[in-house]
Amino acid sequence: MHMEQTLILMKPDTIEKHLTGLVLSRLEALGLEIVAAKATVTTRALWEEHYANLKGKPFLNSVIDFMMGNFNHLPDHRIYAFVLRGENAISKVRAALGATNPEQADPWTLRGQFGCIKNDVMQNAVHASGTVEDAAREIALWFKPEEILP
Numbered sequence: 228m229h230m231e232q233t234l235i236l237m238k239p240d241t242i243e244k245h246l247t248g249l250v251l252s253r254l255e256a257l258g259l260e261i262v263a264a265k266a267t268v269t270t271r272a273l274w275e276e277h278y279a280n281l282k283g284k285p286f287l288n289s290v291i292d293f294m295m296g297n298f299n300h301l302p303d304h305r306i307y308a309f310v311l312r313g314e315n316a317i318s319k320v321r322a323a324l325g326a327t328n329p330e331q332a333d334p335w336t337l338r339g340q341f342g343c344i345k346n347d348v349m350q351n352a353v354h355a356s357g358t359v360e361d362a363a364r365e366i367a368l369w370f371k372p373e374e375i376l377p
């Protein structure tokens with residue numbers, strides 16, 4: 228067992244549907260602690276850093292457009308970001324999310340329940356870090372050290 232931290236981002240589809248609290252509640256109920264939380268307005272530069280591992284992928288530009296809320300009806304480029312901490316937090320949260328494509332996600336997972344299966348793969352409700360290395364990089368990108376509980 229490893230004490231881990233993972234970055235959670237509520238995506239614009241979840242924000243637009245007012246499901247942020249419900250999704251966060253389901254993740255918290257895994258036994259994880261909320262150790263950082265913020266509402267923030269994003270820029271394209273932030274997303275380019277966040278998705279540095281997707282550089283060169285044909286879908287990257289539309290993913291960034293989506294993450295900035297450009298396909299939704301949000302008043303700004305807002306995102307709700309959280310750091311969750313607990314035993315094996317990274318794999319626990321990824322299991323709770325389900326497959327990247329909501330159409331392939333099991334129906335009891337968050338993406339299976341709240342992803343937009345009629346739209347496309349990118350509208351998959353929530354982001355969570357995939358590995359320990361990604362989590363460290365992503366948390367440092369979205370939060371200052373003093374914004375995270377010790």
Ligand code: TYD
Pocket residue numbers: 286290326327348349350351354355357
């Ligand atoms: P990725 O990091 O591979 O998936 P995950 O979010 O499950 O860690 O991809 C980042 C996002 O890019 C993903 O949540 C949805 C979008 N995406 C596409 O739009 N098309 C694709 O073919 C893939 C793989 C991802």
